[in-house]
Amino acid sequence: MIGTSDLKRGVMIEMDNAPWVILDCQFQTPSARGASTIVKVKVRNLKTSAVLTKSFRGGDTVEEADCEKRPVQFLYRQDDEFVFMDDETYDQLSLSEDVLGDAPGYLIEGMKVRSLHHNGEVFSVELPNNVDLTVTETAPSIKGATAQAQMKPATLETGIEIQVPPYLESGEKVKVDTRDGRFIERVKS
Numbered sequence: 001m002i003g004t005s006d007l008k009r010g011v012m013i014e015m016d017n018a019p020w021v022i023l024d025c026q027f028q029t030p031s032a033r034g035a036s037t038i039v040k041v042k043v044r045n046l047k048t049s050a051v052l053t054k055s056f057r058g059g060d061t062v063e064e065a066d067c068e069k070r071p072v073q074f075l076y077r078q079d080d081e082f083v084f085m086d087d088e089t090y091d092q093l094s095l096s097e098d099v100l101g102d103a104p105g106y107l108i109e110g111m112k113v114r115s116l117h118h119n120g121e122v123f124s125v126e127l128p129n130n131v132d133l134t135v136t137e138t139a140p141s142i143k144g145a146t147a148q149a150q151m152k153p154a155t156l157e158t159g160i161e162i163q164v165p166p167y168l169e170s171g172e173k174v175k176v177d178t179r180d181g182r183f184i185e186r187v188k189s
Helices: none
Strands: 012-015 018-028 038-045 051-057 067-078 081-086 092-096 112-118 121-126 130-138 152-156 161-164 173-177 182-186
Touching: 018 112, 067 092, 081 112, 092 121, 152 173, 161 173, 161 182
Parallel strands: none
Antiparallel strands: 012 018, 018 038, 038 051, 067 081, 067 112, 081 092, 112 121, 130 152, 130 173, 152 161, 173 182
16 A cells, blocks of 8 residues: 555556556645645556546555566567567467557567566556657658758558658658657667
C-alpha cells in the first residue's frame, strides 16, 4: 500500500483487480479549516487502455499494482501475432496486435523492450521513449527548405505515417518519439 502523498506520474496502482498507470496527478488543498488535501489522478487501465479520473483524500492508501517488468526481444511478426523472446528464460511469447495497441508501429526485429506482467499474465510491452526508423516513402525534398517550414507525411519501415520536415528524403533514418509519434531529429549515419 502506498499513501496518496506518494502518487505521481508513472506509478502503477491496482483498482478493480486491474493494473492502472497514473498519467497525471494534481494535489488540491481546500481553503476551509481542517479540510484534507484532495489528490486527483488521471489513470489508464494497462489492459483495456480505458482512461478515467479518480479522486482520493489526503491520508488514504492505494494498493500498488503487482506488475513485473521483464526484458524481452522482439523476434518477428506472424499475421496478427508478435513474437517476443524473454532475455532471461529464452521463452517465447506471442502477443496480438489488439493487446499491443500502438506499439507495432515502432517495433523492428531485434529491438529490446520490456514486457509487463500482472498476476503472471503478459498484458503489454513498454517501448523505449524514442526509436530510430528508416523513411521508406515521402514526397521529394524541397530545395532550400528549413526545419521551420511546413511538415510533410512520410511512411516509415514499420508502416506508420508521421510528419517530417520537407528536407528529408526516402532512405534516411529518423528518431521518433514513441509516446506521441512525433519526429524528433534526423539520425546521422
